Amino acid sequence: MATRRRRTTIAEVAARAGVSPATVSRVMNGRFVGEDTVAERVRAAAEELDYSPSPLARGLALGTTRTVAFVVPDLANPAFQDILSALSKSAARSGYRVLVADSVESPSDELAIATEIRRRCDAIVLCAPRMPESELVGAIEDLKPLVLINRPGTSADAPMLSIDYLTGIHHLAEHLYALGHRRMAYVAGPSTSASDRYRRRGLASFTAEHPDVELVTVTGGVGIDDGQAAAARVRSAGVTAALAFNDLVAIGLVHGLDELGVAVPDDVSVTGFDDIPFARYNSPSITTASVPHEELGVQAWDRMAALVAGKEPGHSVQFQPRLELRGSTAPPR
């Protein structure tokens, strides 16, 4: 096969321009103060040899890679994709690139993956809902600078962006209650995940306020398949409404119920969470709690940029989901 092409180095440019590598470096970085003719010669040589500095060598010397890591549970989830897309675009404007990784194959490796990938770059945006609090706190110093996503209540000292899942699902439940539903099911997410925990708490406070509500929890998951598989469980639970862990589960659930001959929303109302772009186009459209994922990505970069610049990052913020009432919910028969 083709012999791997060797890139031209700073030494070659220096030789060609008849100067030292130090001078080439200075010219390339705009720190040159000497005669214009010299700078011009260097630029010409660089141009002719099609030279551009090795980011690797530069990174080693400078101690900075202009790269940030983005670690999430599952890259296949549209919610994370939206964050990634916004994060990448924002970072690119500052000349930074994003290195990605997901931990879907082995949730227990979240920490190992994070620390490994972190060493390859300057900072990390970490979404690790299943990492135990103790692990996170223990590793925090090695991960800095970092921005956390969705770890409300953590004692880790880092800027954090989160979604108020508790309030969000509470509102969804209230909506169902107002429609007249009294028997509901929660189609749960991974029991080890923090975001699932907050949804359960939100529902707990809801049921505390409404003793006349009967709420059952059924096994769900995080994807469309999981939602579809949960359809049978929801039906046999004998409820008139189901709150799904997220939109994917809701979409799968609606589809699964349809296959079982259960009409949504006529027989059972269904809610999602996230408001992924397709929730509104589903048949029926999904009533959900809307989360500003792009905004999350943008803000993550803002925090990140401040951190790598050694400045004070903005405050941690908790986004309030907005209720999106659509076609998948209606009064019970």
Next chain:
Amino acid sequence: MATRRRRTTIAEVAARAGVSPATVSRVMNGRFVGEDTVAERVRAAAEELDYSPSPLARGLALGTTRTVAFVVPDLANPAFQDILSALSKSAARSGYRVLVADSVESPSDELAIATEIRRRCDAIVLCAPRMPESELVGAIEDLKPLVLINRPGTSADAPMLSIDYLTGIHHLAEHLYALGHRRMAYVAGPSTSASDRYRRRGLASFTAEHPDVELVTVTGGVGIDDGQAAAARVRSAGVTAALAFNDLVAIGLVHGLDELGVAVPDDVSVTGFDDIPFARYNSPSITTASVPHEELGVQAWDRMAALVAGKEPGHSVQFQPRLELRGSTAPPR
């Protein structure tokens, strides 16, 4: 803020173990052949100091970063997200990470972005449908090893994975024809994109076979918004069927037509392309040409792995889309 923590270096481990850095390096990489007690001492020292080699320094010395780039027109497009997700998972199994970038903000910079990001890693998976052929061929040597996506017909010497858009859209058109449609619209993609060109060719060969078909082309785009905006144009074109550039456009179009009081598929049939996960859950579900995106990501990694190992990559392949007949198409009124 917190003083940036300095990582322990190989020299410190060496000092602690009472050996030279060379020995530590050998032990860490399993190339050590000396006495076991020495190796044990090194391992202990590394453990105590919580040492792990700097990937950056390692990369410089070894000339390899164990990172590959993935460049696409738009990370927000679910089709690319599916490829990325599969690519990242496959690469991770071999200890590689993926660096991402999109060129959505400035399509003309595709080449600049690709060459810049390429220098940060060992190889690149490039999906650059709008890059002029001459530019691509000119830069090919600098980009190698690379795997191309969707550049059928290019003379660039690199493994390529592509979708047979030409045949795919031809089949979709035939499907509409069989249903009885004779006046159709093509809701186009970006005119500079190669994949749009192939769709046009496919349609050209279709109309050549069916002189009784009238086909008009209307401006479209790549996203849901573009599809929605195209609804008015489709309606005023007076057609009974519309072939959208992709599923996103189709979803937007269906939605837009609905808002205009045009029923799909009763008044107008609509087809998409890609079969993104949500096409089947749309209301109505979208008739489309199914593209195996995850497979594309997996195969991209296979080629990549072969290339970086200096082996012969597998052959270039062209995936044939599979027709998915769903609810958005029906005989004309």
Next chain:
DNA sequence: ACCTTTCGAGAAAGCGGTTTCTCGTGGCAC
């Protein structure tokens, strides 16, 4: 005309590893 600054640019020391080269030691054969 002499001494002190200032200035331009090269030499060299990192950055943190890997690897080739080298050398001292101990074991074995004769």
Next chain:
DNA sequence: GTGCCACGAGAAACCGCTTTCTCGAAAGGT
């Protein structure tokens, strides 16, 4: 007892770039 070889591990060069340190020369002051 001497010579040779194998072996274990350190010294040093290198990967490609940045930056401090250094120094010679030119400029400026008296």
